[in-house]
Amino acid sequence: MVTMPRPDAAIRDALLTTLLAAAAVAAALAWPGTRPLDAGGLLLLVGAHLPLAVIRRRPALALVALVLLTLPYHLLQYQHHALIPAEVIALFSYAVFGRRVRAVLTVVGLLLFVCVITMALRAGGGSVREQIAVIEAVVSVVIAVQVWRSHRARLATITERAERAERTREEEARRRVAEERLRIARDLHDLLAHSITVIGVQAGAAAHLVAGDRPLDRAELAEALGSIAATCREARTELRGTLQVLRGTDVGGPAELPGPDAIPGLVDAARAAGLEVALSADGAAGAPPEIGVAAYRIVQEALTNVVKHAGARRVAVTLAREERGLVVRVADDGRGPSGAAPEGFGILGMIERARSVGGTLDAGPGEDGGFVVAAVLPATALSTGAPPDVPSGEEPVTPR
Incomplete structure (x- = not known):
């Protein structure tokens, strides 16, 4: 994934690249290799550092440019260790910002490896130890980059799984809450709507008896009021059972949910209405x-x-x-x-x-x-x- 840097990051990269190139030139002049640093070597050494300034924005292009400048520098037997910091930074930067990291880094590692082997065969003598040290540095960098990339991928996978699991838990919790609210609303509607409707009809009948023109029939009025009281008791009992189920408690004994055996009571209430x-x-x-x-x-x-x-x-x-x-x-x-x-x-x-x-x-x-x-x-x-x-x-x- 290519990451676009902020302006301040681009300026900081340019300054760090300048300092790194200056340090590499100083090291090549202080400890010359098989071949002393001349004008051509200086151009190759400084030019190999320039791609580091844009490696955030163009990781693949910057890595290719660095390799193309690094290979002739090493093959011409200039001071090899002066370029190792730039190579390490380039490989790690590409591992962070680039694409198809494994394939590209493998090719780059092989190129550098072949380059160093060639130098070792050409140099001979005591410089073989120097070439072996460069080989070890290149191989270790490629291996470290692969380990770093694998570690990042594993952390990203773990983070993604954790976030997905968290989202799943939240969605499941919201779904359960919605289902529970719907069930509570349905139970309360079934209970209260029926009881209130029947009580309203029976109360209306009682009011009609009291306000009617014919003589008040106390027995009929008592029957209507008794029906209202019975409906209230049934509603209270059923509401208590419903609340016990919702609370998950058994206060006053286990809650009994109504079933087909209670349907005759509904019929009697409807007849009373x-x-x-x-x-x-x-x-x-x-x-x-x-x-x-x-x-x-x-x-x-x-x-x-x-x-x-x-x-x-x-x-x-x-x-x-x-x-x-x-x-x-x-x-x-x-x-x-x-x-x-x-x-x-x-x-x-x-x-x-x-x-x-x-x-x-x-x-x-x-x-x-x-x-x-x-x-x-x-x-x-x-x-x-x-x-x-x-x-x-x-x-x-x-x-x-």
Whole structure:
């Protein structure tokens, strides 16, 4: 990866290159090699340092230029050690800023190696030790660069994996929080909407008895108020159980989630609100707890919608076991979708409730009028908590 330096970095590189070239010239003059430093050697020595000033911006070009100037300098038997600092800096700089580092550094290392071997064969005598020292320096630099590059790549991989794992944990935490908020909202809506609706209808009936023209029937008024009290007690008990589940506590005994056995209580409350309700729930016997809770909540919300919006007189609640699974059906003879509340979340909550156990739900006008809610819940709950996709044939519905 090529890194574009800041202006101050370019100036600093130029100054360091000048100082390094001056030091190399001083070393070559103070300790001459097999061949004394002349004008040609001086030009090669200084020219070999110039690419270092631009190696940040053009690492490959700078390295090639340095090698082309270094090879004749060594082959002409000038002072070899004067160029070693520039070669080391060039190799390491290319390892940091360049591309295809392994291939390029291998070629450069081989060139320098061949160059030094050639010098050793030509020089002979005592200078062989000097050539061997240069070989060792070149080989060690190439090996060190490879180790440095591998270390950087390993650190980058570890950092990337750690960042990816952190992002995955954060996304998973956000997903779990969103799912939990949705579940809490769905549970509270199913519980409170039904209870408040039934209490409102029963309180309205009691107020009508008190404000009516005919003589007050104390027994009828007591029955209406008793129904309100019973609904409040049931709501309080169910709310406490829901909060115990959310808190993960068993204060006052384990929380009992409602199931098919509690559906007759929903039917009685709907009848107290003035509806004629027919119930057939034999097919729900033996359903798993998850399926039972889903069936109960769907019937609860469907009856709440009927009481609030449908203006119906009769409702049929059916829970039947079929090959597809447990079929929950609530059909009324009311106004149908025209009585739905557009801002409500009832049908959406029922759809989510069915999906949470791997089932499907459809809601819409019935063939003979009214409104029908039909859910198909699997015989056993899914092992995964991810809701399945909406079937392709399912049409969007209007919330009630």
